[in-house]
Amino acid sequence: MYAVIMAGGRGARFWPRSREKKPKHLLDIVGTRTMIQETVDRIKPLIAPKNILIVTGKKHARELIRQLPEVFAKNIIIEPEGKNTAACIGLAALHIQKITGDDIMIVLPSDHAIGYPDKYRAVISAAAQTAAQNNALVTIGIKPTSPHTGFGYVEQGELSGQVSGEEVFRVLSIREKPDFPQAQTFVQSGKFYWNSGMFIWKTSAILMEIARWLPDLNKGLIKIEKALGSDKEAATIRGVYKRLSSISIDYGVMEKANNTFMLKGDFGWSDVGSWDAVYEISAKDDNGNAVTTGSSVIFEDTENSLVYSPQKLVAMVGVKDLIVVETKNALLICKKGASQDIKKVVETLEAKKIKKYL
Amino acid sequence: MYAVIMAGGRGARFWPRSREKKPKHLLDIVGTRTMIQETVDRIKPLIAPKNILIVTGKKHARELIRQLPEVFAKNIIIEPEGKNTAACIGLAALHIQKITGDDIMIVLPSDHAIGYPDKYRAVISAAAQTAAQNNALVTIGIKPTSPHTGFGYVEQGELSGQVSGEEVFRVLSIREKPDFPQAQTFVQSGKFYWNSGMFIWKTSAILMEIARWLPDLNKGLIKIEKALGSDKEAATIRGVYKRLSSISIDYGVMEKANNTFMLKGDFGWSDVGSWDAVYEISAKDDNGNAVTTGSSVIFEDTENSLVYSPQKLVAMVGVKDLIVVETKNALLICKKGASQDIKKVVETLEAKKIKKYL
Numbered sequence: 001m002y003a004v005i006m007a008g009g010r011g012a013r014f015w016p017r018s019r020e021k022k023p024k025h026l027l028d029i030v031g032t033r034t035m036i037q038e039t040v041d042r043i044k045p046l047i048a049p050k051n052i053l054i055v056t057g058k059k060h061a062r063e064l065i066r067q068l069p070e071v072f073a074k075n076i077i078i079e080p081e082g083k084n085t086a087a088c089i090g091l092a093a094l095h096i097q098k099i100t101g102d103d104i105m106i107v108l109p110s111d112h113a114i115g116y117p118d119k120y121r122a123v124i125s126a127a128a129q130t131a132a133q134n135n136a137l138v139t140i141g142i143k144p145t146s147p148h149t150g151f152g153y154v155e156q157g158e159l160s161g162q163v164s165g166e167e168v169f170r171v172l173s174i175r176e177k178p179d180f181p182q183a184q185t186f187v188q189s190g191k192f193y194w195n196s197g198m199f200i201w202k203t204s205a206i207l208m209e210i211a212r213w214l215p216d217l218n219k220g221l222i223k224i225e226k227a228l229g230s231d232k233e234a235a236t237i238r239g240v241y242k243r244l245s246s247i248s249i250d251y252g253v254m255e256k257a258n259n260t261f262m263l264k265g266d267f268g269w270s271d272v273g274s275w276d277a278v279y280e281i282s283a284k285d286d287n288g289n290a291v292t293t294g295s296s297v298i299f300e301d302t303e304n305s306l307v308y309s310p311q312k313l314v315a316m317v318g319v320k321d322l323i324v325v326e327t328k329n330a331l332l333i334c335k336k337g338a339s340q341d342i343k344k345v346v347e348t349l350e351a352k353k354i355k356k357y358l
Numbered sequence: 359m360y361a362v363i364m365a366g367g368r369g370a371r372f373w374p375r376s377r378e379k380k381p382k383h384l385l386d387i388v389g390t391r392t393m394i395q396e397t398v399d400r401i402k403p404l405i406a407p408k409n410i411l412i413v414t415g416k417k418h419a420r421e422l423i424r425q426l427p428e429v430f431a432k433n434i435i436i437e438p439e440g441k442n443t444a445a446c447i448g449l450a451a452l453h454i455q456k457i458t459g460d461d462i463m464i465v466l467p468s469d470h471a472i473g474y475p476d477k478y479r480a481v482i483s484a485a486a487q488t489a490a491q492n493n494a495l496v497t498i499g500i501k502p503t504s505p506h507t508g509f510g511y512v513e514q515g516e517l518s519g520q521v522s523g524e525e526v527f528r529v530l531s532i533r534e535k536p537d538f539p540q541a542q543t544f545v546q547s548g549k550f551y552w553n554s555g556m557f558i559w560k561t562s563a564i565l566m567e568i569a570r571w572l573p574d575l576n577k578g579l580i581k582i583e584k585a586l587g588s589d590k591e592a593a594t595i596r597g598v599y600k601r602l603s604s605i606s607i608d609y610g611v612m613e614k615a616n617n618t619f620m621l622k623g624d625f626g627w628s629d630v631g632s633w634d635a636v637y638e639i640s641a642k643d644d645n646g647n648a649v650t651t652g653s654s655v656i657f658e659d660t661e662n663s664l665v666y667s668p669q670k671l672v673a674m675v676g677v678k679d680l681i682v683v684e685t686k687n688a689l690l691i692c693k694k695g696a697s698q699d700i701k702k703v704v705e706t707l708e709a710k711k712i713k714k715y716l
Contacts, residue, residue: 317703
């Protein structure tokens with residue numbers, strides 16, 4: 001069994017902590033380990049490091065290797081450019097097939113938080129059995145807590161059975177990110193789950209589905225497969241990637257495939273998609289204030305705020321619902337609930353080409 | 359004619375900029391020069407540096423001399439401890455009398471802002487003539503813009519005449535800091551002015567009034583007068599100050615004295631008593647945001663805020679009515695209107711004995 005951790009992603013929403021050189025998964029946004037370290041720590045009891053593959057970009061590979069000394073350097077798969085998850089997953093599947101023939105492949109995002117890792121491993125394990133037994137595509141659905149429009153949704157079908165104590169459901173449909181009224185309908189129905197971005201399948205199964213629904217990607221992967229391990233490998237991948245469309249596995253394959261199952265991911269999942277999400281999953285004092293480890297803060301008549309300040313003492317007086325993030329050369333002060341607008345700050349910096357803050 | 363600039367004061371309200379070693383008057387809170395530099399700059403066209411005396415404490419004397427190279431070192435009068443304005447003014451009067459016999463003495467706070475210095479000098483000049491002609495105590499009243507409870511109030515009496523084009527009024531009464539309903543009554547009457555803390559009188563006149571209303575201080579000053587210039591000077595002042603009560607000239611003398619006049623200080627005065635006051639007198643952009651010189655800030659959907667950040671880029675997203683002050687080791691985020699509570703932060707630091715932030 002193999003794990004494939006997808007470590008692309010820019011994470012502009014975590015500015016000023018996330019920078020071009022340090023995207024979200026390389027930061028200790030939650031806890032003291034970085035997101036990708038926590039991802040590896042979490043799956044390790046189930047899958048030995050020699051079977052953990054990480055797909056990333058050139059820019060971040062060195063820092064990633066530094067952070068993960070237990071991961072085999074040969075298991076770091078470098079994409080020449082990001083072309084979304086379908087290409088990433090196809091490339092990783094080829095690598096696994098080259099190592100071992102056909103095997104179970106567990107696709108994991110590199111920057112999510114999980115509250116209950118034991119339960120998480122039990123669900124992943126049951127999902128792997130489901131994928132093997134049914135030669136199916138398996139996804140993990142998260143019970144929605146709000147009509148979030150930033151996620152895709154999985155429509156739960158009939159109960160297919162139990163595997164190691166976990167219920168396994170048929171999937172009726174997978175839906176792209178909805179608009180708000182549609183998301184509300186989804187959530188009210190009680191039959192829709194957030195698509196967590198974790199997928200479990202055999203390499204042969206996903207490569208077959210890619211061949212069926214994404215013929216261009218399939219052609220590219222065939223070229224890469226032939227070059228894999230040869231001295232033409234890097235150049236071939238570069239050439240193929242240049243011509244690939246950017247397409248997600250959800251949209252490109254999952255929405256169309258038929259033999260799809262879902263297990264419920266009831267293990268304290270958060271995609272930690274913003275500073276607001278960090279506040280939500282943080283421990284808070286009686287006034288609802290959350291302070292990250294190592295920060296020193298004095299609160300005076302202050303409520304429901306999040307502070308990350310490893311360097312300076314922060315004093316907050318008479319404020320509420322603020323997110324404060326201090327880094328070496330920049331400081332963010334953001335209204336809670338407005339953290340999606342942080343990307344506008346990054347866009348402003350990009351437009352002004354002020355590299356030192358990017 | 360002599361100017362006496364009172365440079366005591368702690369300025370905890372300007373934390374984290376004001377510190378034990380750098381009280382407000384030694385900081386460039388408004389503009390690029392420090393408050394005391396601006397005070398000296400402002401009075402210099404009227405009074406030559408050799409006639410400018412500054413009363414301060416031991417802790418701040420060196421920095422003060424560094425900031426004011428044009429002021430004569432012998433004109434820096436050091437109090438062994440702060441005993442409020444009555445003692446400060448008495449001591450300064452003795453120094454002037456020793457230099458020159460009797461003369462006009464213009465008492466000025468060291469940390470106020472003046473929008474129109476020409477008009478200011480015209481008023482001070484007329485006040486000096488008034489004090490000389492009438493052997494009177496003269497104060498400068500500021501037309502109140504709100505029922506502020508942090509100021510004393512001067513009750514305007516009948517018009518006594520004009521001096522150099524400035525109206526001179528009798529003072530009916532001087533009132534201590536009122537409670538809010540009383541301050542409202544004062545302001546509504548149209549007859550009450552804020553006491554600016556600027557006083558103009560002959561040294562003989564103020565020493566006579568001190569003798570009359572503050573006999574203990576008078577005894578102490580007589581002792582000091584005898585020792586002035588001798589090798590016992592420092593020890594005598596120390597001994598006298600130790601036993602003095604802390605009392606303001608307003609409460610100790612002005613409220614009781616009879617021969618008191620007022621000129622209107624219509625010259626863009628602000629005592630700059632808090633970060634809120636700094637915001638009020640700062641230039642603002644179309645969204646009401648004020649950024650101090652040298653700060654770099656990105657505002658995204660942000661209104662009516664003040665930012666001082668000489669070091670880090672500050673990005674503010676979706677907030678309003680905030681005061682943000684960054685210093686080397688501390689950061690303040692304060693709701694506009696709550697800046698009086700900053701002293702609670704300083705008290706917390708004092709209680710915890712965290713010297714590095716004090």
